[in-house]
Amino acid sequence: MLRRLFQRSGSKPATAPCFVDIHCHILHGVDDGAASLDHSLRMARLAEAGGIGRMIATPHRKATGLGREQIQSRVTQLNAQLKKEGIELELFPGAENHLLLTPVEELVPLGEGPYLLTEAPASHLGTQARELLEQISSAGYRPILAHPERNASVLADPGCLSSLVEAGLMLQLTAGSLTGNFGPRIRHCAWHLIKKGLVQFVASDGHCCNHRPPTLKAAYDALHKFGGEPLARRLLVENPTRVLEGASLDV
Numbered sequence: 001m002l003r004r005l006f007q008r009s010g011s012k013p014a015t016a017p018c019f020v021d022i023h024c025h026i027l028h029g030v031d032d033g034a035a036s037l038d039h040s041l042r043m044a045r046l047a048e049a050g051g052i053g054r055m056i057a058t059p060h061r062k063a064t065g066l067g068r069e070q071i072q073s074r075v076t077q078l079n080a081q082l083k084k085e086g087i088e089l090e091l092f093p094g095a096e097n098h099l100l101l102t103p104v105e106e107l108v109p110l111g112e113g114p115y116l117l118t119e120a121p122a123s124h125l126g127t128q129a130r131e132l133l134e135q136i137s138s139a140g141y142r143p144i145l146a147h148p149e150r151n152a153s154v155l156a157d158p159g160c161l162s163s164l165v166e167a168g169l170m171l172q173l174t175a176g177s178l179t180g181n182f183g184p185r186i187r188h189c190a191w192h193l194i195k196k197g198l199v200q201f202v203a204s205d206g207h208c209c210n211h212r213p214p215t216l217k218a219a220y221d222a223l224h225k226f227g228g229e230p231l232a233r234r235l236l237v238e239n240p241t242r243v244l245e246g247a248s249l250d251v
């Protein structure tokens with residue numbers, strides 16, 4: 001199974017498919033992402049140019065306090081602007097829910113659900129992570145942990161995630177982590193998680209157009225080179241599409 005999963009594709013070049021980005025801070029003026037409408041539009045053009053066709057807008061829930069209806073409203077407004085500008089990128093509502101600071105009743109899922117993007121404190125995963133994840137699952141959501149490769153607890157002991165993944169947690173790596181944008185230690189951790197078969201999604205976590213851009217092609221190429229087209233497509237196209245559709249993952 002693993003051999004088939006990570007089968008190398010030789011020198012066959014990677015053909016860019018239409019990516020689905022499930023994590024991006026493209027809504028302006030709500031968190032540490034886009035600062036203005038102009039910034040949102042520049043991010044959208046960059047995403048479109050890099051082959052992203054659909055994207056879930058995921059403002060931080062701890063910082064914004066925006067509810068689901070407010071996020072939907074802002075997404076609708078920005079989609080109208082994208083159409084006006086001729087940018088072929090479709091946005092969907094979502095959020096990045098802080099694992100410790102967001103009450104279960106205030107959680108905002110990705111699209112129509114049931115998938116839910118969560119973030120843990122950067123310094124640690126939290127000893128109560130399992131209990132909180134069980135609460136989220138009991139509420140009918142399917143939790144996805146954002147960028148575990150940048151979490152201090154995971155960097156110290158990547159194996160700490162295995163039992164959580166076995167319990168139903170899914171993992172989303174940041175595309176830039178795989179290509180070294182956050183340094184060699186995070187890059188090593190990201191690839192370790194890939195090699196262990198623990199990762200279901202790769203997303204941009206885009207915040208701006210320069211140091212944290214909404215781009216996925218470089219990560220796709222790196223995954224294609226490492227494990228072939230099936231692996232790259234599953235993490236950047238197929239599983240993210242199932243999130244948008246609210247469908248089960250083929251894992």
Ligand SMILES: [Fe+2]
Nearest residue numbers: 023096146205
């Ligand atoms: Fe994020």
